[in-house]
Amino acid sequence: MTAEQYSRLSEEEVLLAFSVEPTHDRKTLEQYLREYPEHAKALAACSIELMVDATRSDDVAVTSEDAVDRAWQRFQTVVSQPGDVLVTNPFAMLNPTAFKSLAKKLDINNLLLIRLRDRAIVAATIPRRFVQRLASELGATAESVMEYLQSPPAMVSGHSFRSSVKPAVTEQISFAEAIEKSQLTLAQQDALKALQD
């Protein structure tokens, strides 16, 4: 691995490399902090976690298999995805009925869900708790849904329409703006506003 490749290491990769160091003293931490200043806060948090982790006991009895089953299903989904798909569209498998039903479950309307699907909303403004709920209903991880929402807004194909102007990607709006402009009921708007981080 070249120095250039190293400079592009993700936060997770840097923390993993740090975690397997023989010691996690000040000298090691300082070395990583100087090498990866962009991950300074994560490295500090990780070094403390490694320090306190040794005092924890994990002899907690877990009786249910639910979480393990869920993880197995997640594994099977990801492992069967084609190799060249980098960011999966979690909405791709939904037919119109399932799409409407999803909107209902989230207590939002189709218009807002379409805006989310088409990435017409600035991902950073979407409350974390809402992304988690959306991911849970879609049977995906919040991470993969966020990854999809963060990718550039799409010009959705498969929709036919006539227009005198060239179709273009819609400009993204904030989640707060989307709540106001999506013809939601007041109760729905209030519930979504309460989810703000």
Added chain:
Amino acid sequence: MPEPLKRKKKDGTSYERPPEIEAWLKKLETVEVAERLRQFATLSRKSLGHVPSEALVYFLRRAWAEGMQGDFEKIFRILMKRIEQSLCSVISDSRMAGARGIREEIMDRFAERIAKDCKGRTGLLDFYEIRFDKAFAAFRTSALRQIGPSVVDMVPLGTNEDDGLEISAEVEAAAADFLGGDPEKLDDPAFRLELTAAIDCLPDDQKQVVGLLLQGFQIDSKDKNVMTIARILQCDERTVRNRRDRASKALKAILQKENAL
């Protein structure tokens, strides 16, 4: 012979498993598959014959490479059970709001990492064959930074004050005395263990300040080349001092309570 790790260090050399893990792998390679799976199923670390998770990761990857899907699923489930057990301790229902959802999300993310490793994309699982618990703590830290609650619910004393508020000179002096005044006491392994466990009860912002202090970092410095806590956490030195003082007050209360029991 166990297959060497592929992941390279910055200096170009390959990562290596610790000798004790290599010894486990060599020993387990001589055991029948069914017996090996039986041994993997021992969950408690305290049990005799508990196989380290590093070895489970090795045999999990090997089962996938050899197309042994049934064995792969069995090892996957045992490994995930261990992970869930460890997460239940760190992210317990009494400690964090929405703990169950957070635990499930972390497990799902780890399942994705395994899937990507099976597809030969990342090689990140090499780290888990070296020091599983440490690597998983790193993975968990990164995940929690993205999805965890911003405030840990289990906060021993009032900590909702604004970082900008001034702390009295008396409290500041007491904090400095507690965290830095008695190096001999901090060198005592029993006290340090007790203190570390108490630190785990603090909110994240205070935990980081105290942890960095204990590692020997200073709060601030005029010398720009010195790595200070204020620089690491990218905040004002007054904020660091305030967090330290609140942490100190909370730690005293926790330790006094522990010792009174």
